[in-house]
Amino acid sequence: MERHITLGEFIIQNQKDFPYAKGELSALLSSIRLAGKMVNQEINKAGLANIIGAAGVENVQGEAQQKLDVLANDMFISTLRKRGEICGLASEEMEEHIVFNDEIHSNARYVVLIDPLDGSSNIDVNVSVGTIFSIFRRVSEPGTPVTLEDFLQPGHKQVAAGYLVYGTSTMLVYTTGNGVHGFTYDPGIGSFFLSHPNMRVKENGKIYSINEGNYVHMPEGVKKYIKWCQELDPATNRPLTSRYIGSLVADFHRNLLKGGIYIYPKGTKAPKGKLRLLYECNPMAFLIEQAGGKASDGHTRIMDILPTELHERVPFFCGSSEMVDQAEAFLREYQD
Ligand SMILES: O=P(O)(O)OC[C@H]1O[C@](O)(COP(=O)(O)O)[C@@H](O)[C@@H]1O
Numbered sequence: 107m108e109r110h111i112t113l114g115e116f117i118i119q120n121q122k123d124f125p126y127a128k129g130e131l132s133a134l135l136s137s138i139r140l141a142g143k144m145v146n147q148e149i150n151k152a153g154l155a156n157i158i159g160a161a162g163v164e165n166v167q168g169e170a171q172q173k174l175d176v177l178a179n180d181m182f183i184s185t186l187r188k189r190g191e192i193c194g195l196a197s198e199e200m201e202e203h204i205v206f207n208d209e210i211h212s213n214a215r216y217v218v219l220i221d222p223l224d225g226s227s228n229i230d231v232n233v234s235v236g237t238i239f240s241i242f243r244r245v246s247e248p249g250t251p252v253t254l255e256d257f258l259q260p261g262h263k264q265v266a267a268g269y270l271v272y273g274t275s276t277m278l279v280y281t282t283g284n285g286v287h288g289f290t291y292d293p294g295i296g297s298f299f300l301s302h303p304n305m306r307v308k309e310n311g312k313i314y315s316i317n318e319g320n321y322v323h324m325p326e327g328v329k330k331y332i333k334w335c336q337e338l339d340p341a342t343n344r345p346l347t348s349r350y351i352g353s354l355v356a357d358f359h360r361n362l363l364k365g366g367i368y369i370y371p372k373g374t375k376a377p378k379g380k381l382r383l384l385y386e387c388n389p390m391a392f393l394i395e396q397a398g399g400k401a402s403d404g405h406t407r408i409m410d411i412l413p414t415e416l417h418e419r420v421p422f423f424c425g426s427s428e429m430v431d432q433a434e435a436f437l438r439e440y441q442d
Pocket residue numbers: 198221223224225226227317352353354355380
């Protein structure tokens with residue numbers, strides 16, 4: 107029986123897609139795979155290993171950092187620092203970017219942005235969480251220290267992006283601009299195997315995903331779109347089904363597989379929305395577009411937004427293209 111191809115084999119086989127490839131991006135993806143395995147191992151025994159609960163400090167977002175946020179952040183940084191593929195890293199859990207300026211790193215050509223633990227509010231309650239990553243080629247000269255400009259690039263400049271979802275099974279899903287591919291972790295063998303090649307999202311789906319608890323704070327156009335989703339009209343599959351896990355990675359993954367839309371709008375409580383452009387929205391936008399879907403801030407394509415700050419937030423509309431078009435139409439109608 108033909109066995110599934112491993113992530114490592116797939117990365118090497120697909121290196122040929124990049125005529126200029128020297129293997130650094132492949133090695134970098136392998137480093138992310140390793141760090142993902144290490145975080146996965148900790149998450150699986152979180153309750154036992156006394157790594158649930160708050161770490162007692164706040165991050166740059168003003169959120170109480172969870173112990174696993176800190177642990178995952180440390181594991182990704184130490185793994186990527188041990189290898190020479192990147193010259194800098196930025197993370198949700200750190201105010202400033204890190205410059206890797208020693209000999210093995212200063213000539214590296216890539217920078218990484220990570221959300222080391224996505225869905226932090228779900229860690230303690232055994233609900234799926236994840237890790238999100240975005241990779242750019244530096245704009246500064248190799249051999250010089252990376253600068254903030256190396257991170258503040260528009261999403262369409264990403265060379266790779268992906269996520270790990272630590273759920274009923276652990277998966278790594280990524281793109282390098284040649285489709286979206288999903289790999290399932292086999293803990294018995296300790297390897298990721300190709301289980302979802304060339305993932306495509308439906309043009310139109312039956313699931314809408316939004317925290318309706320924020321309804322009173324939402325723009326009129328979003329309120330009207332939610333009401334539209336809930337109306338009875340079999341001809342347009344309505345009412346749609348509401349699903350909201352509260353972990354972006356898990357809600358995104360479900361919608362990618364089944365079709366649907368995820369929305370985190372701006373609101374009176376969060377004037378620019380909640381999600382961060384650089385290490386949440388950009389990587390998910392790259393993935394959903396590569397899978398045939400769409401991602402915007404309600405008006406502008408996410409990957410065309412020029413970032414100005416490391417931790418800036420944007421409203422996020424992401425998923426099946428016809429559903430995002432529909433939601434955007436409501437925003438235009440109510441001039442939101
Ligand atoms: O609880 P809310 O306001 O609905 O927010 C949930 C959203 O916030 C997040 O938890 C933010 O990500 P972090 O957990 O990485 O901070 C998303 O994963 C999720 O979609």
